[in-house]
Amino acid sequence: MTNTSASPRDLNLPPQPKHISQSEKHVRKIRDIFTSTLSHGVIIFVGMFFAIPFLWMLLTAFKSDQDVFHSPPRWLPYDNVRVEVNGEKLPLYNVRVEDGTIKELAAVKIVEGVGTFVDPANPDEILTYKLQQGKERIAEAIMEVSFRWQNFPDAMNRGSRPGVGASFWVYFRNSLIVAFFTIIGTLVSNTPVAYAFARLKFPGRDLLFMLILATMMLPFQVTMIPIYLLFNDYLGWGDTFLPLIIPAFFANAWDVFLLRQFFKTIPEEMCDAARVDGASEWQIFTQIVLPLSTPVLATVTVFTFLYAWNDFTGPLLFLHSPRNFTMALGLQDFQGQKTIIWNQLMAAATVFTVPIIIAFFFAQKTFIQGIKLTGSKE
Numbered sequence: 001m002t003n004t005s006a007s008p009r010d011l012n013l014p015p016q017p018k019h020i021s022q023s024e025k026h027v028r029k030i031r032d033i034f035t036s037t038l039s040h041g042v043i044i045f046v047g048m049f050f051a052i053p054f055l056w057m058l059l060t061a062f063k064s065d066q067d068v069f070h071s072p073p074r075w076l077p078y079d080n081v082r083v084e085v086n087g088e089k090l091p092l093y094n095v096r097v098e099d100g101t102i103k104e105l106a107a108v109k110i111v112e113g114v115g116t117f118v119d120p121a122n123p124d125e126i127l128t129y130k131l132q133q134g135k136e137r138i139a140e141a142i143m144e145v146s147f148r149w150q151n152f153p154d155a156m157n158r159g160s161r162p163g164v165g166a167s168f169w170v171y172f173r174n175s176l177i178v179a180f181f182t183i184i185g186t187l188v189s190n191t192p193v194a195y196a197f198a199r200l201k202f203p204g205r206d207l208l209f210m211l212i213l214a215t216m217m218l219p220f221q222v223t224m225i226p227i228y229l230l231f232n233d234y235l236g237w238g239d240t241f242l243p244l245i246i247p248a249f250f251a252n253a254w255d256v257f258l259l260r261q262f263f264k265t266i267p268e269e270m271c272d273a274a275r276v277d278g279a280s281e282w283q284i285f286t287q288i289v290l291p292l293s294t295p296v297l298a299t300v301t302v303f304t305f306l307y308a309w310n311d312f313t314g315p316l317l318f319l320h321s322p323r324n325f326t327m328a329l330g331l332q333d334f335q336g337q338k339t340i341i342w343n344q345l346m347a348a349a350t351v352f353t354v355p356i357i358i359a360f361f362f363a364q365k366t367f368i369q370g371i372k373l374t375g376s377k378e
Helices: 022-060 151-158 168-199 205-217 220-234 242-249 253-263 268-276 281-289 291-310 313-318 327-335 342-362 364-373
Strands: 078-080 082-085 088-096 102-111 114-119 122-130 139-141 143-145
Touching: 022 342, 088 114, 151 168, 151 342, 168 205, 168 242, 168 253, 168 281, 168 291, 168 327, 168 342, 205 253, 220 242, 220 313, 242 291, 242 313, 253 291, 268 281, 281 291, 291 327, 291 342, 313 327, 327 342
Parallel strands: none
Antiparallel strands: 078 143, 082 088, 088 102, 088 139, 102 114, 114 122
């Protein structure tokens, strides 16, 4: 009788792990580093398309009036070095005097290319020079990197219509009012509708849900004129915030769909157990479903805030008085003035952008979680 030894394959033994040599580990490590570097490089490159315009706007908000128009443009904000002469701050210039030497003189005024200067060491002596003689520049301003923070209060206090008391602080307040009540209306109206489509069974539920989703295919331009006639002529709500706020208290298709998909991921067994204990649908909705839906509620809040804060068409249709303008409408009105103060315009635009950044970063974790979990299976 012959004894034959069974191979590991015949005995269905698990395969032995393959030994990885040091050279293979080194190659794999280099490949992982290269892949990670390449992917991060692509992300940074794409992100620069969004970061550079914002960075340019932010730095322009700190520039002086003359530095805004400097050619060629420069990133950092520069301003004149100033010296106090007879109790007054005057800009310093490097001026080439008659003997060919360069002296630091303070400019009293410059009119039509002719500058009136004084020597800070001898303020009683007044000197007059042409700034340009042929191709030679006689006087050059002494500049230094300087962030002009005063642009922000100047811009916010000025506004586009300072004569009627409509400053950017008023626009900022109006935008906050519209955004706050729009968020309240969106959450109050959409959550019960989405719960009904997710958990309640009634005749025609799926057909009605499809009809609601079909309204997303209608562009705003189709309904703009009927909505304007309804709110402005029939209800008499023109030049008020009501046409911008009241529609939020009626559910919209996008938020209903987003909330419904998230509600369906909550296990039905939890709701059935609550029903067995005698809980009503309202109690299940308010005490079980809503507390578990913080991520999607934060997502809806962020989306609604971005929409209400950035909305330009709505305020343009219904708001006529400058004191009722929102930030989006006020910025456009400020840009449409005859004389545009670009550094103050960029300062106001920065203030307009900051709440959006703050809202996203504070809700970033729950926002991403809500997007990730919406529509996933149980």
